[in-house]
Amino acid sequence: MANLSYSQAAQKALERERERVREKEREKELYSKGSVAQSINFVVDKAKGEFCLDCEEKFSLYLATILARDKENSDWLDEDIEYIDNITKYLKNISEIAPAISEDTERAFLEAVTCYCSTKLKYRLTKLNDTIKLHYRNEHVKSFEDLLSAKNDTNIITISGVCREYYKKVRYNNNIPTKFKEHIKKVGSYAVSVIGIVECARNVQYKSLFSNVEVYRAKPVIIKNQPIYSWKNIIRRFIDEDKYNRFMDGCSKKPEVMERISQVYTDKATQKQQPLDGDNVKQYIYLHAEMNILAFLIDNEIKSKVFIAVSKYCCYLCGLYIDLARKHGYRISFSGYHMKLYGRWILPHVKNKDFKAGSLKYILKCLDRIIKQKLNHDDTKSLSADPDSPGNSPDPDYSDGNYLYEYVGSFKVNNNNTYSFSRR
Ligand SMILES: [Zn+2]
Numbered sequence: 001m002a003n004l005s006y007s008q009a010a011q012k013a014l015e016r017e018r019e020r021v022r023e024k025e026r027e028k029e030l031y032s033k034g035s036v037a038q039s040i041n042f043v044v045d046k047a048k049g050e051f052c053l054d055c056e057e058k059f060s061l062y063l064a065t066i067l068a069r070d071k072e073n074s075d076w077l078d079e080d081i082e083y084i085d086n087i088t089k090y091l092k093n094i095s096e097i098a099p100a101i102s103e104d105t106e107r108a109f110l111e112a113v114t115c116y117c118s119t120k121l122k123y124r125l126t127k128l129n130d131t132i133k134l135h136y137r138n139e140h141v142k143s144f145e146d147l148l149s150a151k152n153d154t155n156i157i158t159i160s161g162v163c164r165e166y167y168k169k170v171r172y173n174n175n176i177p178t179k180f181k182e183h184i185k186k187v188g189s190y191a192v193s194v195i196g197i198v199e200c201a202r203n204v205q206y207k208s209l210f211s212n213v214e215v216y217r218a219k220p221v222i223i224k225n226q227p228i229y230s231w232k233n234i235i236r237r238f239i240d241e242d243k244y245n246r247f248m249d250g251c252s253k254k255p256e257v258m259e260r261i262s263q264v265y266t267d268k269a270t271q272k273q274q275p276l277d278g279d280n281v282k283q284y285i286y287l288h289a290e291m292n293i294l295a296f297l298i299d300n301e302i303k304s305k306v307f308i309a310v311s312k313y314c315c316y317l318c319g320l321y322i323d324l325a326r327k328h329g330y331r332i333s334f335s336g337y338h339m340k341l342y343g344r345w346i347l348p349h350v351k352n353k354d355f356k357a358g359s360l361k362y363i364l365k366c367l368d369r370i371i372k373q374k375l376n377h378d379d380t381k382s383l384s385a386d387p388d389s390p391g392n393s394p395d396p397d398y399s400d401g402n403y404l405y406e407y408v409g410s411f412k413v414n415n416n417n418t419y420s421f422s423r424r
Helices: 002-040 055-067 078-097 103-116 118-134 139-151 156-170 178-202 204-211 231-235 241-252 255-264 289-299 316-327 353-376 403-408
Strands: 222-228 281-286
Touching: 002 222, 002 231, 002 255, 002 281, 002 353, 055 078, 055 178, 078 103, 078 178, 078 204, 103 118, 103 156, 103 178, 103 403, 118 139, 118 156, 118 178, 139 156, 139 178, 156 178, 156 403, 178 204, 178 403, 231 241, 231 353, 241 255, 289 316, 316 353
Parallel strands: none
Antiparallel strands: 222 281
C-alpha cells in the first residue's frame, strides 16, 4: 500500500514536471512569436485614448507623469526611492495644513520634480525646438516665442508652464502645425501635473485621502536571457521555404523593415544582431508596469473599480491581457492604448494557473493571427511604417497656477534645469 502511494506520488511529480516543461515551451513560443510580430506589424491599430477622466483619475495621471523614471526597465535606484519618499512627504504636508498654504513645501516639491524629470523634460524640449525650427515663419510659433521671451526665464519648468498656458489657448485651434501643438502639450504636461497635484493637495476635501496614502513599490521583473526560436524557425511554421525566400526578398527591399528586424533581434548585452536562422537566440524581456499592477490585483482577487495610471498609453499586448482580465470580472480602466506591439513583453505570472494558461493561449492565438495575416499578403507592402508615438500627456486644468513662476525664482542655481531654444 505504502509502495503504491509512493509510486502515485512519483507519478504526480512526473506529471507536474511535464506540465512545467510544456508551459516553458509555450512561453518560449509566445516570446518568439512576439519578436516576429513586432518586426512585421509594429503598429497593430490606431491609438485610442483621451477618455473622459474624473478628478481622481486625472490626479493619478499627473502622479504618473512626475514619477516616470528615465530608465523604466531597471531596478529601483536609491535616488528613485528617496524621490518617491520626498514627494509623499511634501504632499501629505501640503494637505495637512490646508487651507493654509506652505510656500516652502510647495517650492521644495516643485524643485524636486524639476530636478528628477529634467532628462525627460529636456528630451521633449529638444523635440519642440526641432518643430519650432521647422515652422519658424508660422504666426502661431511666433506668438509662442513672444510669450516665452516675455517670461525671460530659461528654467525648464518655467518653459513647461508657458507651454501649458499657450496650449490652453490653442487646444481647439486646428490651424496650428500638428507636431508643434503635440510637443507644446508634451512639454506643458509637467507644469499641468505639478499644478494639478498641488491643487488637489490644497483641497480640504481630500485631506483624509492624503493622510492615508500608502506607497507600494512593485519590483521590476526583467528576464535577460529568455531563449526564443529564431525568426526563420517561426516564419517557416506559417509558410514553405519558397514563400519564405520570396518574403525575405521583399523585406530586404524595405530598409525600415530590415532596421526593425535588426533592432528586435539585437542582443542587448553585446549590441550585436543575432542570426535570423540560428539556434541559441535570446531575448531581453520585461514586465510592463501596468501588468505588474494588474498581476497584483489578480493575485489578490481585487475586483473593485481600479484606475491604473501609466505615464504612457498601454501597448497592444497589455491591451489584450486587460481585455481578458475584464472578462474575468476585473474592473480596471486606463487612459488609453497606443496599439504598438512590443516583442519584449513578459506575460504576467499570476498564481491562478488557469488564468495564466488561458492568457498564454489567448495571446498566442492573437499573435498567430497577426503573423498569418501579414505573411499571407505575399508581399511586404503591408508591413507598417513606424509613426511617432502619441503621448499620454494630461490635459491642462482650469486653475491659474501662476504661483509656479514665483517659486522658480528662488530655486538653487542649477544649470541642469535650464534650456535655451536655438532658433535656426
Ligand atoms: Zn504594455
